[in-house]
Amino acid sequence: MGVGNTGKGVSELVDEVRDRLSSPSSQELFALLIVLGIVVLALDLVRRLATGEMAFGRLWRYTWNGLVDSLYIALAAIGLSMTYSILRFANFSHGDLVTTGAFSGWAVAWLIGGWGVYGIGELVLFSPTAAGPTGGELGMNVLASPVAILVGLVAAALLTVAIALAIDRLVYRRMRNASGISLLIASVGVALALRYIIGVFWTVESHSATASAPILEEIPAWLPFERLNLHELTLVVTAVGLIVGLHLLLQYTKLGKAMRAMADNKDLALITGIPTERVIFATWTIGAGLAGVAGYLIVLDRGQFSINIGWFLLLLIFAAVILGGIGSIYGALVGSLVIGLTINVSLIWIPADLNEIAAFTLMILILIVKPDGLLGGVETA
Amino acid sequence: MSDPDPDGDPETDTAAVPDDEGPDDPEESSAMIRPEWRSDLLLVAKVVLATYVGFFVVGVLSGAGVNATVGTIQSITFFGAIFALGALALNLHWGYTGMFNIGIAGFMAIGAYTLSIAVASPDGSPAGFGLPIPVGIVLGTIAAGLAGLVLVIPTLRVRADYFAIVTLGFSEIVRLSVQSRSLRQIGDTAYGTGGGQGIRATPVDSVVGWLFDQPIVGDVGGVLIVLGETVGIASSVLERGIYTLVLILFVVAFYVLLTRIAHSPFGRVLKAIREDELAAKSLGKRTDRAKIAAFALGCALMGLVGTLWMGSRTHISPDNFMPLITFYVFVALIVGGAGSNTGSVIGGFAFAAFIFEGPRFVRTMVRANLGTDFPRTAHGAFAELGAGDPSALIGYVLYQQADEVRYIVLGVVLIVLMIKRPDGLLGHRKEISAGVDLSRRGPVADGGRPAVGSDDRAGTEGETDDPAATNGGDRDE
Numbered sequence: 001m002g003v004g005n006t007g008k009g010v011s012e013l014v015d016e017v018r019d020r021l022s023s024p025s026s027q028e029l030f031a032l033l034i035v036l037g038i039v040v041l042a043l044d045l046v047r048r049l050a051t052g053e054m055a056f057g058r059l060w061r062y063t064w065n066g067l068v069d070s071l072y073i074a075l076a077a078i079g080l081s082m083t084y085s086i087l088r089f090a091n092f093s094h095g096d097l098v099t100t101g102a103f104s105g106w107a108v109a110w111l112i113g114g115w116g117v118y119g120i121g122e123l124v125l126f127s128p129t130a131a132g133p134t135g136g137e138l139g140m141n142v143l144a145s146p147v148a149i150l151v152g153l154v155a156a157a158l159l160t161v162a163i164a165l166a167i168d169r170l171v172y173r174r175m176r177n178a179s180g181i182s183l184l185i186a187s188v189g190v191a192l193a194l195r196y197i198i199g200v201f202w203t204v205e206s207h208s209a210t211a212s213a214p215i216l217e218e219i220p221a222w223l224p225f226e227r228l229n230l231h232e233l234t235l236v237v238t239a240v241g242l243i244v245g246l247h248l249l250l251q252y253t254k255l256g257k258a259m260r261a262m263a264d265n266k267d268l269a270l271i272t273g274i275p276t277e278r279v280i281f282a283t284w285t286i287g288a289g290l291a292g293v294a295g296y297l298i299v300l301d302r303g304q305f306s307i308n309i310g311w312f313l314l315l316l317i318f319a320a321v322i323l324g325g326i327g328s329i330y331g332a333l334v335g336s337l338v339i340g341l342t343i344n345v346s347l348i349w350i351p352a353d354l355n356e357i358a359a360f361t362l363m364i365l366i367l368i369v370k371p372d373g374l375l376g377g378v379e380t381a
Numbered sequence: 382m383s384d385p386d387p388d389g390d391p392e393t394d395t396a397a398v399p400d401d402e403g404p405d406d407p408e409e410s411s412a413m414i415r416p417e418w419r420s421d422l423l424l425v426a427k428v429v430l431a432t433y434v435g436f437f438v439v440g441v442l443s444g445a446g447v448n449a450t451v452g453t454i455q456s457i458t459f460f461g462a463i464f465a466l467g468a469l470a471l472n473l474h475w476g477y478t479g480m481f482n483i484g485i486a487g488f489m490a491i492g493a494y495t496l497s498i499a500v501a502s503p504d505g506s507p508a509g510f511g512l513p514i515p516v517g518i519v520l521g522t523i524a525a526g527l528a529g530l531v532l533v534i535p536t537l538r539v540r541a542d543y544f545a546i547v548t549l550g551f552s553e554i555v556r557l558s559v560q561s562r563s564l565r566q567i568g569d570t571a572y573g574t575g576g577g578q579g580i581r582a583t584p585v586d587s588v589v590g591w592l593f594d595q596p597i598v599g600d601v602g603g604v605l606i607v608l609g610e611t612v613g614i615a616s617s618v619l620e621r622g623i624y625t626l627v628l629i630l631f632v633v634a635f636y637v638l639l640t641r642i643a644h645s646p647f648g649r650v651l652k653a654i655r656e657d658e659l660a661a662k663s664l665g666k667r668t669d670r671a672k673i674a675a676f677a678l679g680c681a682l683m684g685l686v687g688t689l690w691m692g693s694r695t696h697i698s699p700d701n702f703m704p705l706i707t708f709y710v711f712v713a714l715i716v717g718g719a720g721s722n723t724g725s726v727i728g729g730f731a732f733a734a735f736i737f738e739g740p741r742f743v744r745t746m747v748r749a750n751l752g753t754d755f756p757r758t759a760h761g762a763f764a765e766l767g768a769g770d771p772s773a774l775i776g777y778v779l780y781q782q783a784d785e786v787r788y789i790v791l792g793v794v795l796i797v798l799m800i801k802r803p804d805g806l807l808g809h810r811k812e813i814s815a816g817v818d819l820s821r822r823g824p825v826a827d828g829g830r831p832a833v834g835s836d837d838r839a840g841t842e843g844e845t846d847d848p849a850a851t852n853g854g855d856r857d858e
Contacts, residue, residue, distance in 0.1 A: 121759075
């Protein structure tokens with residue numbers, strides 16, 4: 001009997017396995033593919049490191065760049081994730097809030113840096129004529145004019161918030177009960193209008209706003225750096241500070257609780273007396289403020305920018321939000337980390353102009369396999 | 382049954398759209414709601430005519446000149462045809478099936494690049510295969526359809542907004558791939574995408590030259606060009622116009638194809654999916670299969686549009702396929718109203734006339750009236766405004782920044798439409814998924830004559846109504 005039983009068990013098992021193998025769902029197939037891919041890449045990485053084909057230093061540099069990239073992606077992704085969970089639509093104009101932050105913040109920084117020496121128009125428009133100053137001549141780095149940079153940072157946040165609130169009032173408030181797709185389409189309209197209104201003033205050409213970044217050569221031995229780019233450091237410190245602050249805000253204030261409640265169930269939140277319009281106000285304030293800061297910091301780090309800076313970032317932000325599970329802010333942080341690392345560490349295997357393809361492919365695969373995101377789709381802040 | 386035939390025929394003189402469709406019409410229409418060829422055609426003709434007259438009068442009165450005005454009208458028609466084609470293809474995805482595809486640029490890119498690689502000369506850099514253009518167009522269409530197939534099968538069950546992001550991501554993947562240096566020349570072969578520099582090939586509109594070599598068409602064309610030159614229209618405008626006529630033939634073909642699909646059992650399944658996929662599935666419809674087929678077909682059509690549009694340039698590059706052109710097509714469809722083929726055509730035309738070409742036309746008028754001597758920067762414009770010269774600011778915005786103005790108008794139109802008329806201009810025409818007109822049932826049950834439809838049809842409609850209802854019910858798969 002025992003033998004017969006096992007025989008049956010085995011044949012059942014075989015049948016089941018055959019069943020699974022002969023008709024695996026597309027999700028399972030893709031999940032298998034992704035896991036296989038990651039395993040192969042990890043093994044290859046170990047091989048390269050072991051054979052000395054690739055130095056540890058290079059891997060560390062890619063990882064560090066990935067961390068830096070993931071920080072500004074995270075700043076922008078938080079806002080996108082919040083609007084997704086509270087207003088319930090994919091906001092395609094979020095990238096252009098990043099652009100708004102970059103332009104408004106640096107315009108203010110230039111205004112302060114060159115006040116009295118150059119004309120207001122020349123400063124605000126980043127010297128449209130050849131006669132105007134350059135970022136270097138204005139000393140736009142964190143050591144030479146820390147006040148201008150700091151005020152610019154604050155201005156980037158405030159002005160972006162102001163514009164986001166104005167847009168909400170003009171557009172989204174009239175569509176509070178519209179479907180997600182209608183809001184999505186309207187947000188595309190907002191994105192185009194906002195970007196090209198900026199374009200009318202600043203043209204579509206690329207601008208260079210900063211002086212070259214001061215480099216710190218003397219670094220304590222325990223830090224794994226040979227030299228430290230102070231602009232990069234500013235980005236890291238600001239971003240980490242804001243993310244920690246946001247965490248405290250969400251976890252320990254009544255506003256945070258209200259936001260989480262509203263993300264969970266809007267009707268229930270209304271019934272319990274949560275002032276939804278005030279929560280929406282807070283959502284735009286936090287989300288747009290962080291997006292504006294992100295735009296400002298990206299320019300600080302890179303120097304060059306144009307009106308497409310936010311649009312080109314948008315899909316990466318979406319990828320991060322999706323990876324983390326749409327609506328989850330901590331998920332967005334994890335997703336940003338994955339995306340930031342992906343676009344940099346993937347350079348080990350693929351040429352630099354294909355790295356975003358890797359990130360977008362990862363995004364599509366995650367959407368297919370695990371549409372709830374890596375953290376299981378807790379749609380709460 | 383004899384009535385619809387004369388119904389279709391008198392239209393032939395208004396435009397060429399339905400006359401080849403006339404014979405197919407009756408047997409199709411008896412079983413379901415008839416496509417309203419007559420009134421639709423009249424509507425399209427009215428809109429087009431009114432736009433032409435409007436642009437012509439404004440153009441000539443404003444002193445832009447006959448050639449420039451006719452040139453504008455020609456490019457309105459060209460882009461109107463292109464966007465009508467795009468909107469018709471998108472209508473199959475979004476209007477009928479409810480699949481929110483914002484990766485149109487990617488499918489156009491696949492079509493156009495396949496065409497260029499197939500057609501480009503084998504000696505060029507990057508080299509092509511030197512195939513004839515029609516073969517290239519077919520290959521491009523098939524390639525885009527296959528890409529759609531590959532994309533849609535795993536993403537069938539993804540939520541609508543996720544699907545939007547997937548398709549946008551896909552179109553960016555396509556664009557970044559063709560832009561990539563590593564695919565400029567694949568491996569050791571000479572073939573490739575040309576990277577950021579793009580690829581050079583014989584343009585599709587060389588068909589015009591071929592047409593001129595044909596016996597009758599060529600003579601007519603030659604006469605047209607001579608006539609044009611006497612009124613002051615450049616021959617290049619006319620040649621471009623002849624290519625536009627070819628495009629209009631494609632619009633007619635797309636329209637007929639999609640209308641036939643929409644009124645077939647397959648089309649009703651698509652509409653049922655749009656309304657309620659679960660219900661359609663519960664009724665035993667193979668919704669997955671229908672969605673895959675509809676998506677692949679729509680993508681193939683988008684690829685075809687890509688070959689006809691971008692293929693008409695001697696040179697294509699990745700910058701031609703920015704996600705922006707996806708939104709051109711989307712606005713065209715939304716203006717017309719998703720779910721209506723006639724709306725798609727009108728929307729494509731209206732978009733091309735007022736949003737796409739409008740700002741350029743204003744630019745032409747500004748140049749004719751105020752010259753071209755405008756400040757190049759906002760700084761200069763405001764400085765001159767401060768000095769008491771407002772024309773500098775006007776010139777700066779409308780002349781120097783005409784493209785930006787176009788995008789702003791595009792965005793604002795999108796927002797206003799979404800707030801005020803989310804269904805578009807002809808959105809009320811959205812076809813329902815039922816095989817019979819549900820709205821007609823009330824009056825018939827009363828024993829009265831159907832209250833809707835044009836008067837001359839009322840007699841036949843009443844007779845064919847009941848068998849139609851039963852036929853339609855049985856025939857549905």
